[in-house]
Amino acid sequence: MYNNKGRRTMFDLKTKLAGALFAAAAMIAGPAAADLQEILAAGKVRIGVPVDVPPFGFVGKSNEPVGLDVDVANMIGKALGVEVELQQITGANRIPYLVTDRLDMVISAMGATPERAQLVAFSSPYSALAIGVFGPDSIAVGAPGDLGDQTIAVARGTTQDLELTAAAPDAKITRFDDDATAAAAFLSGQADLLATANVVARDLMQKNDGVELNAKFILRYAPTHVGVQQGNPEILRWLDTFVFYHMLTGELSDLTEKWLGQPLPENFPSL
Amino acid sequence: MIREFTSPDVVYLMLAARWTIGLALVATVGGGLLGLLIALARILPIPPLNWLAIGYINLIQGTPLLGQLFVFFFGLPLLGFSVGAWTAVALSLSLYASAFFGEIWRGALQSVPKRQWEAGAALGMTYRHRFTHVVLPQAVRIAVAPTVGFLVQLVKNTSLTALIGFVELTRASQIITAATFAPLQVYLTAAAIYFVICFTLSQLSRVLERRLHGTG
Structure with a gap:
């Protein structure tokens, strides 16, 4: 079902296209970003959130976006006193959306x-x-160096993919479109281990009886950040203040x- | 956090299929009109026009649709043109479809034997009359099957528009999969919906072919 080679090519293509576009963006002065005062004056902030990265952004019972990132987006709207215009984005297009001023x-x-x-x-x-590598107790792996013949399923292009590839370049890593398909590969026995976020592993264990997804090793503790367009120090400074303030509360x-x-x-940590 | 795949999700997928059908329709209409011009530019006995059409077809067919979508949606704004998602999609899908339609129809027109042109000329018909009354009716009959064949491809290719924000059938499946962690059920449902759309198309093609042969 998953032709890994073909999918890699597709991914490389997307990456190259994105790269070419960014090169173009660097040469041509990009569109002027909406600055903080413009957002306040317009009464609207455009925020991109994922809908395929649970628990950060996914769809709820009536298919409306919910999750940690959606809550943070609404908090930002409330703090700015403006309306939030949510745009669903994917891992592949989130940076192009920002660079081309489709999102704030x-x-x-x-x-x-x-x-x-x-x-x-x-x-x-x-x-x-x-983020880490998870699997049943029967597999004796405690560090990236212990990985041998085991196949590890991972969502492509995610931080866990990048970290695992760097930590264990010779491991048998099979890449899937998203966490859910990677998890399906693990659950159906197509992969021996699953590289994902701890919270996803925990939920999968709760949902599927008899499935063992215990931490083999943790790759990294990965803080998550709000991304904004470059050349806009006021918005960035406001966001840092927002984060600082709501950390204290x-x-x-x-x-x-x-x-x-x-x-x-x-x-x-803070940035 | 992880929820079950239930019947409202099936409804959600079916509603998302409206986008799949709508996008395919836009591409068919836009691409069809443009494709007609391309096919004409390919066969009219005017060499510079022929070269231009050949260049256009090679350019569009030789580059991936994904790249064209990217260029229109993310590339044009960098040059200072503001382009909405609909404009970008309508433009790139129409251009993409027009190159293929143009070639399919060019082939259909040229596959009408040269003798038919000559016979028309022998009867004293003008180029225009020979084209519209002798060659075109025969070419249409030949073109039906490959045109519908390409339409089926087009329906499936609309899934690429997910990259610029359209939540059509494939993207909706990804979203539901992410919430339910049940890819097998979700993608089987999506596959069934795609099948219904594409099967309907090919059945229509069969009916159309039969009818055209009957009156031919």
């Missing part, structure tokens, strides 16, 4: 990396997730506890 902010469980920061600016982190920690099951740690 992207809240999409996005980890800050130096590469991404060349194109978009990141706020201080509003939450965090632990404990609201962001409560949100993380609501969706991810654990509050944020005491010494949570």
Whole structure:
């Protein structure tokens, strides 16, 4: 069902296209970004959220977007006193949406990396997730170096994919479109291990009787950031203030506890 | 957090299929009109026009639809043109379909034996009359099957528009899958909906072919 080679090519193609576009963006002065005063004057902020990354953004019972990122988006709208225009985005198009001024902010469980920061600016982190490799107790793996013949299912292009590929370049990694298909591959026995977020592994265990998804090793504790267009220090500064303030009130920690099951740690880093 | 795949989700998928059908319709109408011009530009005895049409067809057929969508949606705004998702989709799907329709119809027109043109000329008909009354009716009959064949491809290719924000059938399936972690049920449902759309199309094609042969 999953022709890995074909899918890789498709992915490479998307990456190359995106790369070419960004190169073009660097040469041509991009469209002027809406600054903070314009957002306030317009009474509307355009925020991109995922709908395929539970528990950050997914669809609820009546198929409306819900999740941690959606809650943060609404909190931002409330704090700015403006209406929130939610736009569903995917992992592949979230940065192009920002670069071409179709969105003011992207809240999409996005980890800050130096590469991404060349194109978009990141706020201080509003939450965090632990990503790792999970599987049954019968598989004796305690570190990336222990990986041998086991097939590991992972959602392509995610932070866990990048980290696992870097930590265990020789491991048998099979990449899928999203967490759900990767999980299906694990549950159906097509993969021996699953690389995902701790909260997803925990939910899968609760939902499927007899499935063992215990942490083999944690790859990284990954803070998540709001992405904004570059060249807009006022919006970035406002977001940092927003995060700082709601860290102090404990609201962001409560949100993380609501969706991810654990509050944020005491010494949570900032950017 | 993970919920069950239930009947409201099936309804959601069916509603998303409206986008699939709507997008395919836009591409068919836009691509059909443009494709007609391309086919004409390909066969009219005017060499520069022929070269232009050949270049256009090669350019469109030689680049992926995904890339065309990207260029129209994300590329044009970089050049200062503001393009909505609908405009970008209508433009790129129509251009894409027109290159294929143009070639299909060009082939159909040229597959009408040269003798038919000559016979028309022998009867003293003008080029225009020979084209509309002798060649075109025969070419239409030949073109039905490959045209519908391409339409079926087009229906499935509309899934690429998910990348610029359209929640059509495939994208809706991904979204439901992410919420339910039940890809097998979700994608089987989506496959069944695609099948109904495409099967209906090919049945229509069969009916059309039979009717055209009957009156031919």
